[in-house]
Amino acid sequence: MPEITQSTAAAVAGVKDGSTVLMGGFGNAGQPMELIDALLDSGARNLTVVSNNAGQGDAGLALLIKERRVRKVICSFPRQSDSWHFDAAYGAGEIELELVPQGNLAERLRAAGAGIGGFFTPTGYGTELAAGKETRQIEGRNYVLEHPLRGDVALIKALYADHAGNLVYRKTARNFGPVMAAAAAQTVVQVEQLLPTGSLDPEAVVTPGIYVDVVTVVATRGAGAAPEPHPAVREHTAEEMVGA
Amino acid sequence: MPEITQSTAAAVAGVKDGSTVLMGGFGNAGQPMELIDALLDSGARNLTVVSNNAGQGDAGLALLIKERRVRKVICSFPRQSDSWHFDAAYGAGEIELELVPQGNLAERLRAAGAGIGGFFTPTGYGTELAAGKETRQIEGRNYVLEHPLRGDVALIKALYADHAGNLVYRKTARNFGPVMAAAAAQTVVQVEQLLPTGSLDPEAVVTPGIYVDVVTVVATRGAGAAPEPHPAVREHTAEEMVGA
């Protein structure tokens, strides 16, 4: 059963100086912006951030980098037209970058959640990004050995949670959420709405509640806005309703 | 776009003598019984079958084994109270058994579908089932190297398919279906009902159509029985409907 909190500050309290933080999102889709804002306010520094990108514009991860709270970024695509804060920090030698092909990033996170100690991937074989890594030919194909990528805390965004912590996402905002939720010691999720246990159909749950430690509601689509239909949300009977 | 066939015989025509066949199911739940019956009728022999169990009672895989069509079984749990046909074949030395811990079986299938060349798993380390296998200590924990398990054909059972081949399952009958669908060169699925494309909500699809090659309808719950509600099935508008 996850902890439910109304405070984004309380939600991110598990992030300490020096923590490795997994941040969901692909571009802005699925980026837990309000949790990252709270992390900025928390003052935590010397962070290692694992995320697909290295921040955009003047918001979220970009601001953490601007404020030099991030020691190292592990990502696949730091260079964007509006990644000026990362560009500046990198140019000044004030941030470390570990560049990982996007699928290896996703698979390393998946391995961390799945208890896999390492895996042979064909992606990156023969390239600069595999330099120095162990390789092996298996059945005539060349592979690189990659290792799991674990987080102390994952900050992700989902559409709905129930009180048991089950999550569903919305369209391509799903992206890294499910694998990061399983790869961190503590998973913090911001959702549009929190529903009673029994409201999400077990066939359509994407992230089971076992992976979720803290839930906070951030209605980014406007407070009081009616939630849009989602196939997982079902009409619930009194018998099925648990929690509130 | 999968091939749609009304004939289970046509559906399993891709299985040849000597094929490796992945068979879904955990016990009877999710076992594609009618496809296996068609496979028995096809006369294909010298098969390698990958499945969690080695057949039960006098049906499905048990009959294939009884008829000595199966050269080798790769499974986690062949010994059951009613696995007499496997017991007899094994006792007579007429079937080979590769015993794999259930989670390694699932992960090897997953690796095959995901293009992973091998992976280090803690499961089985130090046991008879890891005898002779490469091991490695990673960050203080001991692991065994396991390799992908590919099929020529997967035979699985789902609840509904749409004409694009998207699948949803029912309760614990989901089990090995999704990983086997991705691990075989050809995936054949029997479903209760085939729905127009656009009927399954994209948020709730479990197996995307890209993994499905042949679909056949077998109404095991009684022909003409009304399908039970499933969260993925949506009211479709004329605009959304494609196919028939």
Add this chain to the structure above:
Amino acid sequence: MSGTGTRLSRQELARLVARDIAPGSYVNLGIGQPTMVADYLTAEQHVTLHTENGMLGMGPQAHGDRIDDELINAGKIPVTELPGASYFHHADSFAMMRGGHLDVCVLGAFQVSASGDLANWSTGAPDAIPAVGGAMDLAIGAKEVFVMMSLFARDGTAKLVPECTYPVTGLGCVTRVYTDCGVFHILEQDGARRLKLVEPYGLSADQIQDQLEVELSA
């Protein structure tokens, strides 16, 4: 550390295990005797049960009209679904186990060694058909592995042993052993694992020590 006057029945043992599961835990109960633990979990404990064939939020065994052949547990017994449940495929289910996300797994055993090695999948009989199922995944996956077994086999030999003589399921994985004669904890101390008797039943601690070839830690 005071025991009762009598050995524990299977029901009493199940109640004891249930009592020791922390509120809010995610738990997998193995096939056989461990399944009985479910009967003693209270609603206030908010324990979520996992079954490795692809479900969290498993409810009690199904009877009568509620039996559904496609809603079964790992022992292939029809079960029910509780509010907050979820279904997932086999690779995801075993990733959940292997990845250390379950708090407790309760298993039966043929033998447990003093250092927590578990033997519960094979008697090593040469003519037996080997079958492992999810035993090895369960053994190494959960944060805590509780074993339920009788302390002595029918022939009187102890099942808590210096080294397993049956084929092992996993090494150093058991954290607690619940037996009819007492509860044992296997604790990591100074890099070594020590076996400690925390609650004797029916026999005194000294009587238990006398019948074991392993040395109990103080």
Add this chain to the structure above:
Amino acid sequence: MSGTGTRLSRQELARLVARDIAPGSYVNLGIGQPTMVADYLTAEQHVTLHTENGMLGMGPQAHGDRIDDELINAGKIPVTELPGASYFHHADSFAMMRGGHLDVCVLGAFQVSASGDLANWSTGAPDAIPAVGGAMDLAIGAKEVFVMMSLFARDGTAKLVPECTYPVTGLGCVTRVYTDCGVFHILEQDGARRLKLVEPYGLSADQIQDQLEVELSA
């Protein structure tokens, strides 16, 4: 093997690629020029588009009211959803690519070698911020990798080269190269990869051969 009198425009090139995609294919179109291929795919081709940020059944770019910040493609451009679509997470999406399930992937390139090595992620400039995204996964994952590029760089040097001088994205992965001056196939013959010009445009086959340092196969 007869070409037209003029080099191909980018639109003509996109049309050519679209024509060569087999009906019923699952296709990933890379960021930039490859995206244009979508405009020339016909409904009768029943091509299903994949975007690596977690979707099959991607529709055209979204405009106006249909723009949804949570429905974007790999280039972070708002797109639409077609009937039969499905969403999945990043690990599943890249498993789909790496596992060889996509029929065709279309990519841009800085250079392609005669043996099908691809260089499209980095110019190797020492002061540039490196960024790879999904390029390396796309390069090695699909059954066929089509490259779209101009045959010559702005400085006139050929981009079809004996060996890539830019950092490679993947080795031996490209199967076809679509350029303004012609279409090349990279074929596996007798264990070696051979580069074959199948359709010249604007230049004759001899003229193209004269300007390349790689030998074209007959």
